[in-house]
Amino acid sequence: MGYLFVGQIVHSKSFDELEVIDNGFLAVENGKIIAIGDATQLPNWRKDTSKYEVIRMTKNQFILPGFIDCHIHAPQMPNIGLGLNMELLDWLKTYTFPMESQYKDSQFAAYVYAKVVAFIEGIKALNSDLISVTITPRFALSCDEYLMNELGKLAKEHNLNIQTHISENLGEIAAVKEVFRAPNYASVYDSANLLTPKCILAHGVHLEDEEIDLLKARGTSVAHCPSSNTNLQSGLCDVLRLRKAGVAVGLGTDISGGSNVSILTTIRDALGVSHHLNFVKKQNIKGTGSVTPQNELQKKVNEEYVPMNYKQALYLATLGGAEALNLSQKIGNFEVGKEFDALLIDIDVDPIDVYTPNVEGIKDKPENLEERIQKFIYTGDDRNISRVFVKGKPVK
Numbered sequence: 001m002g003y004l005f006v007g008q009i010v011h012s013k014s015f016d017e018l019e020v021i022d023n024g025f026l027a028v029e030n031g032k033i034i035a036i037g038d039a040t041q042l043p044n045w046r047k048d049t050s051k052y053e054v055i056r057m058t059k060n061q062f063i064l065p066g067f068i069d070c071h072i073h074a075p076q077m078p079n080i081g082l083g084l085n086m087e088l089l090d091w092l093k094t095y096t097f098p099m100e101s102q103y104k105d106s107q108f109a110a111y112v113y114a115k116v117v118a119f120i121e122g123i124k125a126l127n128s129d130l131i132s133v134t135i136t137p138r139f140a141l142s143c144d145e146y147l148m149n150e151l152g153k154l155a156k157e158h159n160l161n162i163q164t165h166i167s168e169n170l171g172e173i174a175a176v177k178e179v180f181r182a183p184n185y186a187s188v189y190d191s192a193n194l195l196t197p198k199c200i201l202a203h204g205v206h207l208e209d210e211e212i213d214l215l216k217a218r219g220t221s222v223a224h225c226p227s228s229n230t231n232l233q234s235g236l237c238d239v240l241r242l243r244k245a246g247v248a249v250g251l252g253t254d255i256s257g258g259s260n261v262s263i264l265t266t267i268r269d270a271l272g273v274s275h276h277l278n279f280v281k282k283q284n285i286k287g288t289g290s291v292t293p294q295n296e297l298q299k300k301v302n303e304e305y306v307p308m309n310y311k312q313a314l315y316l317a318t319l320g321g322a323e324a325l326n327l328s329q330k331i332g333n334f335e336v337g338k339e340f341d342a343l344l345i346d347i348d349v350d351p352i353d354v355y356t357p358n359v360e361g362i363k364d365k366p367e368n369l370e371e372r373i374q375k376f377i378y379t380g381d382d383r384n385i386s387r388v389f390v391k392g393k394p395v396k
Contacts, residue, residue: 002029003340003392004049006039007057008369011065011333012315015243020369026063027052028340031392036334060348062369064314065333066341066390067263068321070223071163071202071252080256084231088169091232091257097142120158129330130391132161139165140176140188148192161198161326163223164189167211168203169234186211195220198326202252203228204242205235212245221248221324224316226269228257236277239270239308239316250321267313267377274307281305310377344387345380347372352379 009021025042027035035045057063076096083091120133135155137143155162167173167185180188186207189195197219204222207215215222224239242249251266252258258266281302284290293299322332331341348354352375354367367375376384388396
């Protein structure tokens, strides 16, 4: 049986365009979206709706595309919330590397490598598009050139996704340049053929202009991890700079450097970072001073900077994430033909306070859909996500 949703529908069509349908319909068959439009078109679309489960949403409910987490360390879940008073390299040495230290034994590493190759073949044999193998060089400082070259070959041979870290911390960047005698961080990965259209790099906080140009040329994307970048004192990633240069950007919780598994929280963190950048670029902060632009062009860029809004951040969590993971042909929004990954949002439950005017003169109309979306983005949590669909199947 398929699904027929009737009511309020919200999805991103681009970074600057959020489509909001106040009274719409969306039909799903075999896990894919087969129609979307205004509810007034429904009688003419298909008369027989008996084979659909009809879900009529209330005025305080709407559907969103599923959120996409572009960067998370599942094995680090036991460490969530620990050591976040440290900077990156000290935190890694204290909490993360001890968990991974077994790989210093060459026999153990060779054993695991053989298992990894077998795992890749096993995953491919499943023939499931819900699971894919991702090659993951830990980061440049934990690999040597031989390992990265071999991983690059493995990724090319099996057409695999690649993920790793880049330019997260200033000390890390200096160490990479010294160890590899490289002009910049990105060139280390590029020399190993790891920068591809199927590669996503976490952080990118301190990327140089030539590195951004290289990522654009290779079709490589960035996972913006605002929570961990703040917790580990790494810096402020200028997402708008990356996007303006043509680099795709999604969001990552980056557990356990990040302190919350929720992409909804990460949306708020991303908005906060963008506003903080606006302060730094434009204000003379009392007791601190102001940033001095390197040249007139940078001064102009700072003066014209406009921080992200909630619609743009929602794009990063949905369609932007799909683009960053090279999955936008399948998921990310509600275009006909895409798989139905979706959230049914209900803002009529805690912690959101829905305003219903009942006192004359206080407010002349109830909140509109865009205002309700804002309330969910800024004050909602998992309690407001009443149903979750993955490829058309309900999982909550």
